Amino acid sequence: MRVALAVVSLLVLIVGGVVVFDQFESRWQDHQAAYFHQALAQAKTDAERAALESRQPKIEQTIVTAFAGPGGETRIDRCQSCHIAVDDPRFASSKQPLATHPYSEAMGDIFRNGRWERRHKFTDFGCTVCHDGQGRGLDTADAHGEGEFWPAPMLGSTIQTGWDKEIASHLHGKEFLQANCAQCHTAKDFAGTPIVARGRELFFKTGCFGCHRIEGLSTGTLGPELTEVGKERKLDYLWGHLVNPRAYTPTSIMPQFKLSDDDKKALVIFLKSRRGSNPAESPTEAFRLNAAVTSAVPESVIPSEAMTAAAETSTPRGEKLIQQYACLSCHKLDARDGGISPDLSYEGLLHDGPWLMDHFHNPRSRVPDSNMPAFGLPENDFQAMAAYLLTRTAPPPAATPAETYKSLCARCHGDKGDGRGINAIYIDPAPRDLTKTEFMVSKPEARFLASITLGVPGTSMPAWGKALSGDQIKGVLDYVFQTYVHEPRRQLKPRKVPEQNPVPMSAASAARGEAIFLQRCTGCHGRKADGHGPNSMDISPRPRNLRNSAFIRNAPDRRLFESILYGVEGTAMPSWMDYGLAQNEVGDIVNYIRSLNEPAK
Amino acid sequence: MGAAPSTNEPAGPPAQQHGDHDTARQIPRRNFLAWLSGAGVVGSLVAGVFSTFVFMKPRVTYGQPNRFLIGHPEEFPSGARVAIDTKRVCIVREGNKVAAISTTCTHLGCIVAPSQTGFQCPCHGSQFDVDGNVTGGPAPKALAWFQVSLTPSGELEVDKDNEIQTGTYLSV
Amino acid sequence: MDLPSNVWKSVFRNPLPSSDRGRAATSFTNFFLHIQPVRVSRQALRPTYTMGLGLISFFLFVILTVTGVLLMFYYVPSTTQAYDRMLDLRSSVAFGVILRNMHRWAAHAMVAVVFLHMCRVFFTGSYKPPREFNWVIGVSLFLLTLLSSFTGYLLPWDQLAFWAITVGTSIAGYAPFVGKTIKFMLLGDATVGQEALLRFYVLHVVVLPAVLTIFVAVHFWRIRKDGGLAKPEEAEPAPKPTVQVEVLEPAPVLAGAAGSAVSAEPARRFSIQGLVRGPFVKVGKLEEDTVFSWPNLLIAELFVLLLTIAGVLLVSWVFNAPLEQPVNVMHPPNPAKAPWYFLGLQEQVSYSAFWGGIGIPGIELLLLVLLPYFDRGKAGVGRWFARQRILANSIFLLFVVTNVILIVIGTFFRGANWQFVSPF
Missing domain, CATH: 1.10.760.10 (Cytochrome c-like domain)
Incomplete structure (x- = not known):
């Protein structure tokens, strides 16, 4: 017992001692000591030397009250505890953490009287306003926001643990900081934020505005609101969500848009800049701004002739509008294919004017489970686009059934006929799986012919009879049965089914x-x-x-x-x-x- | 309770109860163990008390920092006496010499105001000359002078943690 | 100069004891020692009997009080500042990390140890008369411990805290009739927010610790008054008592309860207690069965204290207390889980909101409280898993195992949407 007591008491002493000792060891102190040492060697006057010698390593911090931090109200940035030379021009070529923050005219710094003057002083702005990261941290991992739980890792430089490696490889670069510039510099043509402006353009060009609402910009309601998305989501989520929306939300109906990496980067930076209230706008200003957005016409169209050319309904205008309104980031028209929504190339044959206009006003009035948003564009624009689409009456070129299947059917029903064409996941009801033998062999041929010729109302299957001849249709159907259904049609026992409902409606x-x-x-x-x-x-x-x-x-x-x-x-x-x-x-x-x-x- | 110790432990484990059954060899060992345990406990207590004091002394404060930038020297023309009330300091420039004088009254901590003759305390009437020396009232000593230095980026920096001799200026 | 020795003597009335008389006097005259008996049964000192669980619980409470008071110096119960202060504990406050870790892990440990202590008391039958009421106090202490831990859970104001409390208070909201009101009073608002943070803070740092302290004091006091820790009635064949003080008539209250076994035994009692109503104290009926508290009990207690401190320190040195992202009321984590000790409840709630959250736990609690008033047989007291108590012990074991399994399922086997997932 007494031996155990002695052992435990010494154990407490030792662990306690280690804990106490650990409190007096920090990296930032070493960095500051190194800075004092190097600065002393470069000091020119006695006063400078005296000032340096009187300094002890201590936590350097900036208290910023003007810009709310992610956790609370006051931003406290202790970055300069390690990065103590940020404002010392003599350390311009030193390595981090002891390097001068670069001066740049793009950021408003002025070269005057032989020295640079900063436009954004660290004492006023701190560091995390621009860079993100965790200003209160004094340990590299903490301060740079490397832990998976910190909502704002340093933009464009810190990759958090747990981020997908492939995605993370795209998230490096100073341009990501523009998302934070745009917090205050909200003007869309501000010279310092070209990538935010590009992302904003893409937001309209890709059709995002149709589904997503951003206060002051767009009014879509089909998808989640994105007004504060930059505050709620990190870069990896934004990027990953553009690459594959269903990777994060399995039930997402958001299409997988075809975007280049540069486009993705611009959109991600634009979305990251959406943090709801921003410091440059007073609440009344924001209110006024919101009140101004009553029209659903996106700003990519406003400056064009769309608004000026009054009630003009010429077909070329309609064609132009279809380009500008981002229709083709989902639909297919001739060679351009968004890979998400039906082919519009034969729209003049397949649908008529009223159908198109109803579908424009509310897509679900014609295809009840369509994923296309009701864009709410000006009536004359709809008319112009409908007028153009109605001119698309050139029938598909005569070809072998296999080629016809490939060009008209495979987009939905799939190259293998399994109902998994490129846009199949966005279509509800889903395209029929033509390889499901059970189904295929038990239905009469007349039913299939009718579905192809007349279309299936309420679905995305159009009436191909308007575009193809009866022989062509028969040919395609035979091709389907030969290629995908390997059993002969089954002769079913006659079924006792009434032609008319014997129970009167009541x-x-x-x-x-x-x-x-x-x-x-x-x-x-x-x-x-x-x-x-x-x-x-x-x-x-x-x-x-x-x-x-x-x-x-x-x-x-x-x-x-x-x-x-x-x-x-x-x-x-x-x-x-x-x-x-x-x-x-x-x-x-x-x-x-x-x-x-x-x-x- | 009053029973003789020897009858107390007829069957108890011999060495682990108390002193009566100790052999001569066990006593030094027991004393050593007691000493060790005592050292551990007392040492831990000392470490604990010390830690508490370290803990209670803040490493950072949430108020105004004691070392701060006040701007370029050009912003203070010769003869300027600019009181920065939020920082409780008065920047004085004479010719090419700059200094920072505390505006906290040495009597009971009110904020003194610069006047024609120097500084005047509104609370209890202490008076100081232009260098902060006491000329009247209850103040016990002169206003403090703080170290002013020129940062490498060319700005003036006041360090209120560093009091210097009255009359020590920085040449700019 | 006599001054130093005079001062010393005024503080410590006895020199370090060298005789049995001194050992007794030390226990009597020292404030911190007088809570303990002068002599203590050897059974109570056997580590395998108590495992020191009650003491560990108390020492954890002391550690929690000390670290908690220190943490209060740097904590602000405000939704805009609380999380920032957590970050500061991690960066700019000396000992901030270790203090928070100690407080966190000691709190979790206390919930577990108090529960284990309860199990120990049950399996040794130590709740039997005259200790029925102390068992009830013990159950109350367990609940107070849970509440203290639960209220503290909110204070870091991170996602973990916010959603755990949202889930936890919602479970309380299922109580019939009063559930909604209790939840509203607890939160001070319709949802968890600034009011809830302030209320939980006050409950956590003032109300619950104060009540807990009083209950702990009564718990300790009653251990003494109920004759120390429970021990077997006939542990060893009784040799003749060496001293006969005074034998009083058995008190009427005892006659019914304890039966003839008590009155037939030669018992030594202090006469003063003849004046006091209530169960009698049978001080060490066998001299051989007891040893002096000084130093035997003290060394054991000191050992447990140091062991507890060492354990908490080591765990806190190695493992950091969790701190997730700042509260985001728009994005609940999936799954949102209550603190681990309520995950059994949450698991039950996932089957039936009322029965899982209120019905079954309420019945369990009622049975726990009433248990010593139903189960009054004297057999098997003071021994682990006594054969005579096989039924009672089996039922309790079932209760313990069920709850542990539910907690394990809720903690490790529940993923997004409360789906069953394998942690392996």
Whole structure:
């Protein structure tokens, strides 16, 4: 016992001693000592020497009250505890941490009377206002914000632990600091922030403004607001999100835009500069600024002739607008392909004027699950663009079925016919997987021909009959069956399915149908019958959205009855006859589904 | 309680209770162990008290820094007597000589105001001459002079942690 | 000059004891020692019996008080400054890191050790009469410890703190009738914000420690009054008592409870206690079974104290207390987790909000408090896992294991969206 006591008491003494000793060891003291030593060697006057000799290493800090820091109100920057020579021009060629902060006319520094004068004095601005990092830190990792938890690592120089290596390799460079310049220098043509301006341009050119709202800039509502995105997100997230939005949010509907690395960098820097309130604007000014943004027309268009050329509806103007409004960062038109949304090259054949205008005003009025935002542009611009699109009536060139499939179908249905074309993930309902034999061999050829010729209303499948001849369509269908379906068509036993719903439509019938629906169908189709039931994410193809009016109204009773009673081969839809649903119950359900899709009175 | 010690531990472990069963060899060993334990405890206590004092003395403050820049020498023309109240210091320039005089009254810490004759305290009427020497009132000693230096970037820097002899100027 | 020795004698009334009389006198006359008995049972000194868990809990409390008071010198309970002060502890405050680490780890350790102490008391049957009420105080102390730790959790004002408290107070909000009110009173606002920070701060540094101190004092006092630590009734065959002071009639309260086994035994009691109502103290019925507190108990206590300090210091030297990013009320982490000791609760809540968060814990707590009033048999007291108590011990073990498993699941096996994930 006594031995143990002695051991433990000495252990406490030793650990305590180590802890105490450790408090008097810091790197910044060594840096300051080195600075004093070097400065003393360069000192010219006795006064200078005396002043240097009287100095002891101590924590140097700047208290900045004008610019709020990330953690609280007052910014305290202790960077100069290590970087003590930032304002000593004699250390211009020294290595960090003992180097002079460069002087530059671009930052407003003035060369006068043989010496530089700073425009942004460290005593007024501190360091982290421009550089980010953690001003209070006195340890390199802390101060530079290397720990994964610090929200503002040094812009363009510090890579945090845990950042993806590939992404991080793009995040080096002084240009990232422009995001912080733009906090105060908010004018979009400010000479010091060309990359922010470029990013701002891209924000409109790429169509970001259509979905995202930024206070004072844009009014989109389909995606998250980006007004304070620079405060909430770090560089690696912004970059990674542009590369692949679904890597961070698996359910994101944001398309993967085709951007060069320079474009990504400009956008990331622009987004990083969005931190909501900025010190240069008083709240009233910000309010005035916001009030001014009532039009949804992005600033990339405003200076162009779009606003000046009054109600002109010439087709060349429409073509120009389609370029300017960033339509092609998603859609395909001739050789340009955004790889996200349908091909517009044959739009004049496939759709008519009213369809286009309805779709412009609200894309979901025609394709209920479209991911295209309602851009809310001026009416005459819509008309001009529609006028141009209606001129696109040149039919696709005659070619072999294989080539036709490749040029018209593969973009959605995929080169392998598996329904995974480049833009398939953005299309809802998803393109049919043509390799699902179960489904393909159990449906009559007439159904496929009808789908291709007339299109599938309420989906992105257009009526190819308007652009292709009947022979061409038959050829493509045969090609599909030869290439992707390796089984012969199955001859199904005749099914007992009524042509017309035997249960007359009535409120009572729909109510009965709803009761059965809530009991049996909501797991996949959802309580609102919108196809978003709790199991829907795990099912491929996804359950049908039964509120897709365009689709449902076009589907005959026979098809609905067959799908419910016998199930749909190659999908998760079971045969409800086997689960005991009688025909009159199915009739109630069909009435319920129809009642959901009745045109509003 | 009053029982004789020897009857107290008929079956107890011999060496680990108290003194009665010690052999001559065990006593020095036990004393040594007691000494060691005592040293450990007392040493830790001393370290603890010392640490507390180190802890209580702030390494940084959240108020105005004691060493600060006041601008280029040109901003103070000859004959200037500029009181910077937020820093509690008065910058004096005569010819090419610059100095910084404290404006904190040495009596009870009020802020003195520069006047024609030197400095005047508004609280209890202490008076000082232009160099800060006491000329009247209850102030016990002259106003402090702080070290002024020229930084390598050409700005004047006052160090309030460094008091210097009255009348010591910096030539610029 | 007699001055030094006079001063010394005025402070320490006895010289360092060399005789048994001196040892007794030292215990009697020293303020810090008088809480302890003059003689202490050898059973109570056996490390394998108590494992020093109660003492460790107390010493952790002392460490927490000392480090906590020191940290208060640099802490500001303000939403705009609290996090900055955490950063300052890490950079510009001498000993800031080690103090915060010590406070954090000691707080976690205290929750764990107090719980283990409770387990020890149960498995040795030490809550049996006359110690029923001390068990109830002990359960209260456990709850106070949890509350102290929980209120302290918010103070760094980082994401971890903010969301843990958001989740934790929401669990409290499930209580029937009063839940919403309690949550509102605790937070002082609809959500966690400046008011909540201030309230948690006051609770953490003043209210809870004060209540805790009083309960600890009563807990200690009752240990003495209930006759020291519980020991087996018939540990060894009893030789004849060497001294017979005075045998009083058994008090009526004892007769029913303890049964004839007590009254049949030759017992030595202090006469003064004949005047006091309540259970009697049977001071060391066997002389051979006890040793002097000075130095035996003191050395043991000092050893435990130093061991506790050494442990906390070492852990704090090696591991840093977590500090996540500053509060961002717009971005909850996924999953948002309560402090680890409430993760069992959170895990239960994920099955059923009311039953998991309030119903089952409420019943468990009620049973814990009422336990000594149901289970009054004398058999198996003072021994670990006594065979006579196999039923009670098994039930309690089930309770302990269930809660530990739930906490382990909640801590390590729950990922984003509270999905089951494997930590390996």
